[in-house]
């Protein structure tokens with residue numbers, strides 16, 4: 137018993153010395169700026185590297201005055217600077233790319249964002265092949281497969297280290313439920329599976345504290361199309377940035393906690409998943425246990441009710457197309 141606790145103490149002090157460099161690509165954007173601020177406030181982050189095609193040094197100068205211990209460096213555009221920003225990073229968050237305007241779907245962003253993500257993924261594969269890559273840029277259902285294909289082409293693909301950030305869907309789901317039930321959202325753990333766009337987002341209320349909510353079509357729709365509410369309210373000035381920054385910072389924090397030895401860290405995320413591979417769906421978002429090597433275990437979807445079965449069917453059809461589109465893009469446009 138005594139020996140055990142001594143070992144634990146030693147293990148903890150060793151992990152407390154961990155150096156955790158985190159890089160943000162797209163750091164001067166609507167998400168990138170508040171995300172960088174939240175990462176600066178995270179004591180687990182020891183070094184923050186901010187890269188963008190415009191404005192990153194300014195954001196870095198600003199954030200660097202926040203009086204926490206981590207160092208912050210902004211990088212001007214260019215391949216050598218991008219490589220330097222990535223070198224030694226343990227976590228790389230990618231919110232680079234254009235956001236939606238009213239009337240657009242996430243898939244409408246594909247033509248612009250696919251090549252941005254492909255090129256950034258190449259830089260990651262070359263300069264930070266062992267980092268955890270957290271893809272925020274939309275359409276996530278396609279940009280994650282794009283990253284996977286790029287990493288495969290470079291011979292450094294590790295499916296345990298590639299994550300599509302879908303945290304915002306569970307953040308929204310718990311908040312929307314708490315509004316209906318007049319509860320604390322911290323106590324509303326809603327599982328959301330599938331992808332990150334419209335009907336591919338599948339909330340599983342039957343597994344929550346309020347199983348009857350699975351027949352609340354209005355709530356299900358709100359979770360699936362929550363992003364549209366923000367796009368509409370911003371009237372052409374972009375999509376969710378602040379709630380997304382919070383969600384991205386939470387996902388990064390969870391990965392760092394797991395990397396620093398904490399057990400049982402579980403987050404929903406869009407990963408290379410065994411769950412529906414037999415149906416030709418290579419990537420799927422579900423709860424995932426994180427560990428020092430990234431994905432430790434993909435948790436099963438669990439029991440769903442008849443309403444949710446129908447939602448899953450609709451999800452599969454769209455998700456498969458989105459994934460294929462990402463793969464095809466890299467095959468046909470390998471870039472330089």
Ligand SMILES: NC(=O)C1=CN([C@@H]2O[C@H](COP(=O)(O)OP(=O)(O)OC[C@H]3O[C@@H](n4cnc5c(N)ncnc54)[C@H](O)[C@@H]3O)[C@@H](O)[C@H]2O)C=CC1
Nearest residue numbers: 162164165166167188189231232233234235272273274380
């Ligand atoms: N996964 C999710 O849950 C969510 C994803 N998003 C997505 O995140 C992305 C970014 O959104 P915002 O920050 O609002 O957009 P934004 O336009 O405000 O910022 C994007 C930033 O990316 C930079 N950028 C563009 N190309 C780049 C490149 N090649 N290298 C480095 N930086 C580059 C731009 O200069 C800009 O500063 C969008 O695609 C949006 O749809 C938004 C909300 C939620």
Ligand SMILES: O=C([O-])CC(=O)C(=O)O
Nearest residue numbers: 236274304363364375376
């Ligand atoms: O709706 C968008 O375009 C941005 C996004 O992914 C979200 O807010 O969930």
